[in-house]
Amino acid sequence: xxxxxxxxxxxxxKKKKQEKPFFSTFIKFALIAVFAIIVATIYHxxxxxxxxxxxxxxxxxxxxPSRIYSDAEHIYPGYNIVQKGLISKLDRLGYRxxxxxxxxxxxxxxxxxxxxxxxxxxxYPEEKLKGYPVRLDLNSNAISKITxxxxxxxxxxxKLEPELIASLFDQSMEDRxxxxxxxxxxxxxxxxxxxxxxxxxxxxxxxxxxxIRAMAANITAGSIVQGGSTLTQxxxxxxxxxxxxxxxxKFNEIIxxxxxxxxxxxxxxxxxxxxxxxxxxxxxxxxxxxxxACRLYFGKDVKQISIAESAQLAGMIKSPYKYxxxxxxxxxxxxxxxxxxxMMDSDLITKQEYEKAVADQIITPKLKLRGNSAPYFxxxxxxxxxxxxxxxxxxxxxxxxxxxxxxxAQLAAxxxxxxxxxxxxxxxxxxxxxxxxxxxxxxxxxxxxxxxxIRALVGGRDYSVSQFNRCTQAQRQPGSAFKPFVYLxxxxxxxxxxxxxxxxxxDDTSFEIEAGGKMWSPKNYDNxxxxxxxxxxxxxxxxxxxxAKLALEVGLEEIVQTARDAGIKSRLSPVPSIALGSFETSxxxxxxxxxxxxxxxxxxxxxxxxxxxxxDGKILERKPLSxxxxxxxxxxxITTQAMKGVLERGTARSAKFxxxxxxAAGKTGTSSDYKDGWFVGFTQNMVALAWIGFDDNxxxxxxxxxxxxxxxxxxxxxxxxxxxxxxxxxxxxxVKVDPVSGLISNENCPAFAQEAYIEGxxxxxxxx
Amino acid sequence: xxxxLSILLIVSISIMMTSCSKELHTKYKKLPPKQPTVKTSPExxxxxxxxxxxxxxxxxxxxxxxxxxxxxxxxSYFEKENLLQAEKSFRNAIEIDWTNGQAYYxxxxxxxxxxxxxxxxxxxxxxxxxxxxxxxxxxxxxxLKGEINTKSVDNI
Numbered sequence: 012x013x014x015x016x017x018x019x020x021x022x023x024x025k026k027k028k029q030e031k032p033f034f035s036t037f038i039k040f041a042l043i044a045v046f047a048i049i050v051a052t053i054y055h056x057x058x059x060x061x062x063x064x065x066x067x068x069x070x071x072x073x074x075x076p077s078r079i080y081s082d083a084e085h086i087y088p089g090y091n092i093v094q095k096g097l098i099s100k101l102d103r104l105g106y107r108x109x110x111x112x113x114x115x116x117x118x119x120x121x122x123x124x125x126x127x128x129x130x131x132x133x134x135y136p137e138e139k140l141k142g143y144p145v146r147l148d149l150n151s152n153a154i155s156k157i158t159x160x161x162x163x164x165x166x167x168x169x170k171l172e173p174e175l176i177a178s179l180f181d182q183s184m185e186d187r188x189x190x191x192x193x194x195x196x197x198x199x200x201x202x203x204x205x206x207x208x209x210x211x212x213x214x215x216x217x218x219x220x221x222x223i224r225a226m227a228a229n230i231t232a233g234s235i236v237q238g239g240s241t242l243t244q245x246x247x248x249x250x251x252x253x254x255x256x257x258x259x260x261k262f263n264e265i266i267x268x269x270x271x272x273x274x275x276x277x278x279x280x281x282x283x284x285x286x287x288x289x290x291x292x293x294x295x296x297x298x299x300x301x302x303x304a305c306r307l308y309f310g311k312d313v314k315q316i317s318i319a320e321s322a323q324l325a326g327m328i329k330s331p332y333k334y335x336x337x338x339x340x341x342x343x344x345x346x347x348x349x350x351x352x353x354m355m356d357s358d359l360i361t362k363q364e365y366e367k368a369v370a371d372q373i374i375t376p377k378l379k380l381r382g383n384s385a386p387y388f389x390x391x392x393x394x395x396x397x398x399x400x401x402x403x404x405x406x407x408x409x410x411x412x413x414x415x416x417x418x419x420a421q422l423a424a425x426x427x428x429x430x431x432x433x434x435x436x437x438x439x440x441x442x443x444x445x446x447x448x449x450x451x452x453x454x455x456x457x458x459x460x461x462x463x464x465i466r467a468l469v470g471g472r473d474y475s476v477s478q479f480n481r482c483t484q485a486q487r488q489p490g491s492a493f494k495p496f497v498y499l500x501x502x503x504x505x506x507x508x509x510x511x512x513x514x515x516x517x518d519d520t521s522f523e524i525e526a527g528g529k530m531w532s533p534k535n536y537d538n539x540x541x542x543x544x545x546x547x548x549x550x551x552x553x554x555x556x557x558x559a560k561l562a563l564e565v566g567l568e569e570i571v572q573t574a575r576d577a578g579i580k581s582r583l584s585p586v587p588s589i590a591l592g593s594f595e596t597s598x599x600x601x602x603x604x605x606x607x608x609x610x611x612x613x614x615x616x617x618x619x620x621x622x623x624x625x626x627d628g629k630i631l632e633r634k635p636l637s638x639x640x641x642x643x644x645x646x647x648x649i650t651t652q653a654m655k656g657v658l659e660r661g662t663a664r665s666a667k668f669x670x671x672x673x674x675a676a677g678k679t680g681t682s683s684d685y686k687d688g689w690f691v692g693f694t695q696n697m698v699a700l701a702w703i704g705f706d707d708n709x710x711x712x713x714x715x716x717x718x719x720x721x722x723x724x725x726x727x728x729x730x731x732x733x734x735x736x737x738x739x740x741x742x743x744x745x746v747k748v749d750p751v752s753g754l755i756s757n758e759n760c761p762a763f764a765q766e767a768y769i770e771g772x773x774x775x776x777x778x779x
Numbered sequence: 780x781x782x783x784l785s786i787l788l789i790v791s792i793s794i795m796m797t798s799c800s801k802e803l804h805t806k807y808k809k810l811p812p813k814q815p816t817v818k819t820s821p822e823x824x825x826x827x828x829x830x831x832x833x834x835x836x837x838x839x840x841x842x843x844x845x846x847x848x849x850x851x852x853x854x855s856y857f858e859k860e861n862l863l864q865a866e867k868s869f870r871n872a873i874e875i876d877w878t879n880g881q882a883y884y885x886x887x888x889x890x891x892x893x894x895x896x897x898x899x900x901x902x903x904x905x906x907x908x909x910x911x912x913x914x915x916x917x918x919x920x921x922x923l924k925g926e927i928n929t930k931s932v933d934n935i
Contacts (some may be wrong), residue, residue, distance in 0.1 A: 170871075613905050
């Protein structure tokens with residue numbers, strides 16, 4: 012080889028040798044980088060896999076809110092559907108009003124003098140009730156007959172399930188009811204898989220074909236019309252990650268989906284998916300999972316939904332707001348029909364099933380717009396429950412708490428408070444303190460005296476403004492509302508130092524007495540003195556002077572004992588002013604004490620919680636009824652009769668013009684300087700207390716009869732009938748007497764009051 | 780053959796009618812005795828007589844029938860020693876008709892069986908006040924109260 016050629020060759024080789032290190036270095040580094048990425052990815056995937064296993068294998072995957080329920084409602088022949096608000100109750104329970112006869116659970120049909128109801132299934136404590144269809148025949152507004160439609164049997168009573176009052180959520184605010192895959196109708200699962208992930212059983216977490224198909228569809232449409240995510244990816248996104256879009260999140264989602272599919276079966280993944288998926292909002296809480304969504308949109312259990320409803324639900328997953336049947340019924344129907352067509356085309360349903368489903372109207376239950384009902388009652392309950400269970404248990408264990416609340420009575424109480432206060436402020440604005448910035452506040456509480464059930468509790472005007480519960484947390488002076496306990500002591504020969512009857516005379520003239528190192532001289536509200544009056548007149552007109560004198564004769568320690576036996580636990584001192592209610596107590600305590608009157612001297616302890624049950628149905632708490640005879644029935648009846656006089660002739664006589672019937676009794680109460688206005692009244696089956704005042708004890712300038720009696724009357728008219736008389740006990744006689752002299756009424760004193768006396772103590776003398 | 784079939788038909792109808800009448804007899808036998816109305820004055824009597832029965836007002840006897848149905852249900856649970864369900868049924872019976880003294884009595888019995896003597900005693904007080912005009916029930920209440928006192932003393 013010539014020299015120059017050899018040199019040239021050497022130069023080329025040298026040049027190549029100089030070029031080669033750069034390329035090989037690049038390759039080397041590239042290989043190292045790829046290797047590092049692979050290792051990092053494997054490490055990251057392993058880490059994500061462990062995360063998946065840790066969370067997914069937990070027996071309790073989700074925090075389930077505890078549910079608080081009202082009392083169940085019994086329906087029987089004679090039940091007045093208007094007075095009890097049956098149709099409103101069915102709406103609140105999520106029953107759908109149909110235009111034709113009922114065919115599946117959660118429907119009702121009202122036509123002329125018939126109501127058909129297909130009862131929901133419901134799990135009561137220790138009893139699973141399967142729903143069945145019934146027909147209620149009506150005679151005017153009362154039920155005349157109940158017939159079970161599936162077997163044509165006559166029923167004497169049926170039970171309507173309790174209403175959900177509130178759910179106790181953790182900070183995620185996810186409203187969820189768990190469902191087992193076995194309990195989900197097959198066509199619902201098929202619809203979901205068909206619409207959301209047709210190749211669910213073919214891929215291993217990620218579906219490349221699905222991604223390509225979605226890309227093609229989106230490019231063709233010029234916008235995002237299809238997603239490429241599998242069900243597994245959707246589950247991973249919602250369960251483990253967050254919905255914010257990012258490349259890293261997507262990358263993690265893919266890894267986790269693959270890991271999930273490696274370790275878990277399709278059934279497990281599908282079960283988690285149907286319990287996790289977001290399907291709309293109910294107020295501030297999100298509705299997650301198909302079971303809760305079925306309750307919201309169809310008012311029924313997931314086991315009972317139809318093909319049409321399954322298609323609707325499956326179609327909603329893509330966009331729960333856009334296809335929400337409450338908000339966008341037209342879009343919801345179009346989407347549903349689209350899903351049904353796909354189901355038919357995929358041979359999941361027959362043509363007949365398709366035609367029937369498409370013809371089904373979308374009928375939604377009346378949406379409950381408020382988040383929590385009875386917020387003050389719920390708070391009161393939570394305070395009691397927190398003594399038994401920590402907050403995190405209540406928010407995560409899915410407990411079911413069954414209470415004594417009657418939702419019909421509760422709503423009536425809320426209306427009475429809201430309307431009553433507005434009315435007062437409008438009508439008596441000139442009497443209220445000038446320049447005062449605060450609002451009048453109120454408490455209304457109702458108790459069933461025969462069993463102590465708290466039926467309604469409204470602790471304030473507006474919970475969103477003030478959560479202070481004026482029924483249970485406020486300590487206020489009862490004033491004259493305490494007087495019946497003075498008279499009860501007086502009429503009880505086993506308690507009083509001296510025997511008294513309603514006809515006994517007492518001197519309503521001013522006096523002075525030393526009490527606590529100071530001179531005390533009670534005054535009447537009208538600043539008048541009324542001379543010698545009967546005890547019945549003194550109570551009816553709420554004379555302070557006469558009552559204080561009576562208390563001194565009866566015995567102050569004896570009065571304190573009476574109050575204790577009636578259930579007043581607040582601090583009580585045996586001082587003369589106790590006769591005028593100059594101590595502090597809560598409205599709930601006072602209402603509970605009054606329950607001994609309609610209950611003939613038997614005290615039933617107030618209760619609000621009946622059962623606490625785990626999500627699996629195990630009973631954790633069971634509150635029995637607790638009652639004890641504390642007073643003889645005779646003096647109780649006599650005092651009740653005297654309190655009837657308060658409504659007939661006394662300080663609450665305006666109640667007659669507010670629609671209050673004969674068989675009711677009660678007492679007004681006004682504390683000193685008009686700081687508190689009370690009315691506590693009762694029929695045989697309901698005790699209700701209304702309190703009005705300012706939170707800072709500013710004077711209202713108005714009495715209990717003016718402010719509290721209208722609220723009480725409004726509530727009682729809505730919730731009570733007045734046909735049950737107070738039962739006359741043995742050893743008590745009724746006599747017509749002259750209210751002024753207390754003697755037997757005759758032509759000389761034709762005006763009379765019907766009063767009660769222990770046999771042998773009734774007046775013998777007639778009016779002269 | 781026709782004669783034989785006719786005899787068979789007549790016998791079948793007779794058996795059906797007999798069993799129906801037995802069922803009716805049993806059904807009405809279970810209704811509680813009517814509580815006497817308490818008269819307080821001539822004026823009240825007049826009011827009672829002239830007061831029209833308002834078909835729109837819930838019928839007390841319907842409430843009592845519904846309540847007694849639940850009492851029956853409760854008794855059937857009680858016999859099977861299912862005290863939890865028995866208690867629920869009796870409490871429901873009281874909710875429907877708070878004047879049903881028998882419901883209070885049987886609820887008291889349920890609590891007694893569970894060893895909840897104080898609760899049982901209080902419920903018997905209520906039953907006694909409602910059934911005070913019925914000597915048979917007063918006797919039953921008295922017997923059960925005696926048993927409660929005995930058990931309470933034994934437990935001290």
